[in-house]
Amino acid sequence: MSIAVCPGSFDPITLGHVDVVRRALTIFDEVIVGVAQNPGKNYRFAPEERLALAESAIADLPGARVMPVHGLLADFVQDTGASAIVKGLRGAADFDAEQAMALMNRHLSGVETVFIMGDPRLAHVASSLVKDVARHGGYIDDLVPTEVAAALTRKDSDV
Numbered sequence: 001m002s003i004a005v006c007p008g009s010f011d012p013i014t015l016g017h018v019d020v021v022r023r024a025l026t027i028f029d030e031v032i033v034g035v036a037q038n039p040g041k042n043y044r045f046a047p048e049e050r051l052a053l054a055e056s057a058i059a060d061l062p063g064a065r066v067m068p069v070h071g072l073l074a075d076f077v078q079d080t081g082a083s084a085i086v087k088g089l090r091g092a093a094d095f096d097a098e099q100a101m102a103l104m105n106r107h108l109s110g111v112e113t114v115f116i117m118g119d120p121r122l123a124h125v126a127s128s129l130v131k132d133v134a135r136h137g138g139y140i141d142d143l144v145p146t147e148v149a150a151a152l153t154r155k156d157s158d159v
Contacts, residue, residue, distance in 0.1 A: 006088075016118050023116055033066045
């Protein structure tokens with residue numbers, strides 16, 4: 001059985017993320033959506049909220065599951081028995097940002113990173129942009145799963 005880890009902070013998970021997981025499942029038997037914590041980021045959603053939203057977003061994808069990532073991704077990948085890391089790319093800027101991480105993860109664990117080109121129709125979708133649009137009352141229902149749109153609406157009404 002081939003296993004891949006699709007890591008990210010997923011704050012929040014978007015339709016672009018879900019698309020990458022869906023397409024990774026055509027290559028791998030199982031895809032673990034690894035919800036990570038980056039101390040350099042300010043999160044809109046708490047770790048348990050990001051886990052729950054990711055679980056809801058991939059619930060209809062057989063072979064996909066969500067797990068929290070604690071510590072180094074390279075260690076997590078080895079602990080899960082994954083043979084690859086899967087990352088979605090929207091364009092050259094994403095590749096430039098991901099290349100050093102892919103090389104470091106290979107150095108630390110021997111695990112390769114597989115890049116999947118994002119759907120061009122979703123190339124403009126980024127979690128940070130979705131949060132900004134939602135914060136200003138913009139329409140996000142075609143950018144994120146239904147549960148995420150509702151959660152962002154609740155967050156913004158609490159502010």
